[in-house]
Amino acid sequence: MIDSNKLELELNRGISFQKKGENLKAKNIYLEILHKNPHHPDALNLLGTIFQESADHQKAISFIENAITSAPDIADYYSNLAVSQLAIGKIESAYLSCSKAVEIDQTFPIANYNLGNSLFAMGRADEAIKFFKVAIDLEPSNDKFWSNYLFALNFRSNLDNQEVCDENCRWGNIKRNKNAETTRFVNSKETNRPLRIAYFLPELDQHVTPRFLKPILSNHNKAKFVVYIYGYTNKGKPQQFLTKGPHIWVDIKNMRERDIAQKIRSDRIDIFIHPCTFKTRYRNILRYKPAPIQIAGINLVSTTGLEETSYLLSDEITTPYGSSDKFFTEKLVRLSQFNVFGPSGNLPKIILSPVFKNRFITFGCFNNPTKYGKQCISLWSKILLKSPKNKLLLKHRAFENTEVRNFFTKQFVHNGVNETQLLYSGYTQKTAKYLEHYNLVDICLDPIPFGGGTTSYEAVIMGVPIITLLGDSVMGR
Structure with a gap:
């Protein structure tokens, strides 16, 4: 006879290991539970999430679907299922799974968030925004919810620049770092020295920002500027043009934002340029005021909504004079051209139009x-x-x-x-x-x-x- 109390204790032990990132130990515990009870829904679901974390989404789907068969009224299972379905491009299936999760529990934040993600993947931004808002109302401090919500606002069919600005500022007020105002800098005040400029590239293998930064790096005046790049990749190594050259590469993988900011201050950076503020989760570093002057530029979609950001790089086309400034918390610096782009590798031959x-x-x-x-x-x-x-x-x-x-x-x-x-x-x-x-x-x-x-x-x-x-x-x- 199966002792359900013992299984529950074992399940909690597995959850504890999984929360600490010890997935192999957790996986073995869940498998042992399933050996004793092949239809244990929580063990099936949690084992599915472990496969999900390792990007084995087909196995994740299989286990979570079995969990749903055993317990068809648990919102968490459907929400988890949708994550893997969305990851492998099953957008309609993910939408149906999330809809079921929200139907079971309308107050489940992550289910509303995942429903927003599935709608967004279907090009239904207006509907996605509604569910992102619900998720935020239920869990106002969740950066992940805010990140996708604020990004999705730029896809609205009847886009409202004032709404985009106001909502970014609302996030900025929630995240405002009261200590930033008292941050002390030890930068040299000597006027004839090269200025120290830093670029910030988190998860640089997950977005295209480095391709826009490459031509800028190669054209910096080396006599007037010392250039630092603070960044990391989730997988693999950074491109050589970032780690080799006259600039200084600083790997910040696994560092907390507060510690990164402290490292930048200790390197006495004068100007901190953030080239990828398009996602709010990348913006958090600005709250800690790593440098006296902070600039947003290159890969952006809106204001940062943060008072700590001094300037935003743009041009007259992207932000026309007279009508755009009110939608930004930063002072706009309009360049002759907002972005430059460097093709990677050798270009193929261009042929006659087909x-x-x-x-x-x-x-x-x-x-x-x-x-x-x-x-x-x-x-x-x-x-x-x-x-x-x-x-x-x-x-x-x-x-x-x-x-x-x-x-x-x-x-x-x-x-x-x-x-x-x-x-x-x-x-x-x-x-x-x-x-x-x-x-x-x-x-x-x-x-x-x-x-x-x-x-x-x-x-x-x-x-x-x-x-x-x-x-x-x-x-x-």
């Missing part, structure tokens, strides 16, 4: 499909309906998944587009091979209201013109 061979126009978009909202697809459908011969190539790693392709195909077909007009391409590992796909495109279409960034530069480099619709926000301009 329309001359095909006798029809191939439009293309290589952006993340989260940008393909209802408004965007409706506009693109009208373009395709002008001529049934014309085609649209959509390229992104998400289109490796059949469910994702089918989801977006249905939306175009609903607007009257023939399925044969849609072409999909998934992940291409090598940069040169990836860029070659631009040779298949005559004209790139820019998504709305959140326009392209990296992909727009790539298209121009490969000689492909872009049709865009000028918006009112930073990412619409």
Whole structure:
């Protein structure tokens, strides 16, 4: 006979190990419980989350689905299931799982957050925002909730710059560091010395910011500036141009933000430039005032909402004079050009536009499909309906998944587009091979209201013109 009390004690022991990051010990305990009771729902669910943490999402799904079979009324199980479904591109399945979790428990913060994530992945930003807000109302200090909520605001179909500013400031007030005002700096006040500049690159393997930073680093005046880069990768090693060269690389992996700020202050940095404030979880370092002057620039979508940020780099197009300043807590510094971009590696040969061979126009978009909202697809459908011969190539790693392709195909077909007009391409590992796909495109279409960034530069480099619709926000301009 199974002693349920003993199993409960063992389960709690496994949970304790898992919370401490000792997943192997936790896994063995859960497996032992399942050996005694193969249908133990909590052990199945928790074992699934361990596989989830190691990115083995197929196994995670299998175990969590078995947990649901054993106990079909636990919101946590459905929410956990959705995380793995979303990770492998099963966006509609994730949406259904999250919806079930919220149906069971509307006050479950993480379920509302995950439902927001699944809606956002489907290009339904307006609906996603509602659930991110619910999650924040239930758990106001959760940075993860705030990060995705504030980012999603920039995708609204009826985007409101004042709302974006106000909500970023609301987050900033919650996170405000009262000690920042009394921070003491020991920087030299000598006027004829080189200034010390620092760039901050957290999780630099998870975003494209280094590609925008590369040409800047190679053009710094070495007589006037000493350049530091504080950063880390989640996997692998940083690119050589970051760790080698005249600048100083400082690896800050596994350091707390407070300690990073202290390290930067001890290095007597004069100007701290944060090149990736597009996610709020990357902005937290600014709260600790690591340098006397703090600047946001390069990869950003809005104000930082933090009083500790002194300036924000922009240009006249991105933030027009007279109408934009009120939406920023920072003083805007408008440069002649806001961003520069450096292509990585050797570029493939640019060939003649394919329309001359095909006798029809191939439009293309290589952006993340989260940008393909209802408004965007409706506009693109009208373009395709002008001529049934014309085609649209959509390229992104998400289109490796059949469910994702089918989801977006249905939306175009609903607007009257023939399925044969849609072409999909998934992940291409090598940069040169990836860029070659631009040779298949005559004209790139820019998504709305959140326009392209990296992909727009790539298209121009490969000689492909872009049709865009000028918006009112930073990412619409």
